[in-house]
Amino acid sequence: MSARDTILGRLRERLDGPLAAPACDFSVVTGRGWSHEERLRRFEDKIASVHGEVIHTDHAAWIEALISMLADKDIKRLGLGREHPIAQEARTALADSGIELTDADRDIESWQREQFDSLEAGLTSTRGGIAETGSLWLWPTSDEPRRLSLVPPLHIAVLDADAIEDTFFDVVERHDWAGNMPTNALLISGPSKTADIEQTLAYGVHGPRELVILVRH
């Protein structure tokens, strides 16, 4: 008999008989009823508390906010997609800026070393935010692959203020995650960190050292 059948057999022929499944009441993780302002305030408080840097801007001016932020941080090489409107707008605006734009939509095998060693920042869109925990949710695509938000030392995420919802549970339910799971779905809350050396917080242990969120109103 295979290991599979042995294990399943043991579980099915349980000594103390079948178990009853209890009902689960999820009301404690939903129904916050926060206003737009409240949501925004909570989102910012929470993500700032884990070292996320929030920059408020409006839809018309977000590109200027991006450009001045890149200048402040002295970014010379930026990785980004090509199809997402955010990537397209950024490409147009940064074409003559002197910042080298790196296509992220290439098979990683052809540029692994380059991505690890010389990319200074990655720009991605986000699907939304979560107020309760100060999280971004991303479903990486072929245009903005998984590693764009992971490998470069700076991750710049663009988030629409209207796309912030109250709780993780709300997001999973309202957007029917269960019916649409991509190969990789992510919640990101702040830059990479560790407290493994005597409980002292240090950022950027494996992933980005900094996370900047451009919140568009």
Next chain:
Amino acid sequence: MSVETYTPQAFHRQAHDALGNPQIRANFRQAMDGLMGKRRDAFGDWDVETLRELGANIRLRALAKLPDLLEQLEAKCQANGIKVHWAEDGEQACEIIRGLCEARGAKRVIKGKSMVSEEMHLNAHLEAAGIEALESDLGEYLVQLNEQTPSHIIMPAIHLNTDEISDLMHAKTGTERTRDVDYLTAAARQQLRERFMAADVGISGVNFAVAETGTLCLVENEGNGRMTTTVPPVHIAVTGIEKVVEHLRDVAPLYALLTRSATGQHVTTYFNMISGPRKPEEHDGPEEVHLVLVDNGRSAIYQDDELLDTLRCIRCGACMNHCPVYTRVGGHTYGTTYPGPIGSILMPHLQGLEATKDLPSASSLCGACGEVCPVKIPIPDLLVRLRKEAVGEGRGNVAGAGAKRNRSEVLAWKGFQWLATHPGAWRASTGIAGKLRALTPAKLGPWTDYRTAPKPAATSLHALVKRHRRDAKQEGKS
């Protein structure tokens, strides 16, 4: 690589050594005090009890449907392109993983944190087959450099302080000696990035496996889990069969409980949900994803209504953070993969009570573990149950039941039981004990190391009460 060895059989000696080591005691005391405070704050504005109730019910519901959910998980994973493997024990699981590595000609494996892989001694197994297995979680990396095993399930290097880590990294990797944690972290980042690029296979654990969607969820702060599951061409996830949950929505409350209970964080940096290998149109991610489902004693625990609760565990570590025994003796003392209260209720099933008979007794039964457990496992009750099993007074369905049974102890208790239920004999014997009190020994083994030996009273309480009543009666008369 030689790994420093602690064994559960030597629990008492190891505890004695740890208690005599002020450095270890200070490191754990400080860390655990911090963690307890952070947990309290993190649940501050929550209805914790309702959330714990929900967490417990979700885990119970999953266990009630366990065989069906495992089949559903397998079918969904397969439909998503994830290959599923089953292992009855750690040895089989190691063999499966070695086989997968060899099929790819893999020589270098990078690992994300996985307690199941520790449980089955995967690293040693792979190394014996000539495959290098490198830990990438910073704490695990340090512990591996130090040729040790983790001393805590969430913070593997909690027993080391900054100076010790600085010396270790200096000796093993040539970094500067410094107390600058940012420098040490950046150095490790640099060292490990090269290893991620060079790795042929990435091996990770799983926090929750979702049957409904065939999704593997990983909770982490560092990003090494995302690296491990994204950079190498092959990802192998290994998990215990109890980690499955029914619905995707079930992970929201469990995740909220896990991060707050473990480290007092309202959320971790990453919640990484993997539902398949790289698709043809995608540009990164592993070409192959495997899931290894490991039983290793879990299906035996599953048989018993009371012991079943052990399987609700989401491995947050809160029970050890709040345990007065763990805080004083540290994680290595237990000599097992999982230390502290969860280890004391789980390891007897994994290693048998012959080896682990002292663990269920390594508790004052103060109840703190049961009070903080996010899925409401009645840990103290389970400790008592395993104590009974150890002395052969339980159901006898735990491997090694009766290993601690001691004939003279059994006889002594039988004798006491008889005396205490026969008033005449009881009075006679307490009377004699009172008369012979001068003869009772002043030394009673370890008990009298820090205490004076008890002496029977010259007059028993029983006799005193009797005399008091008689005197009172006479006073009333006069």
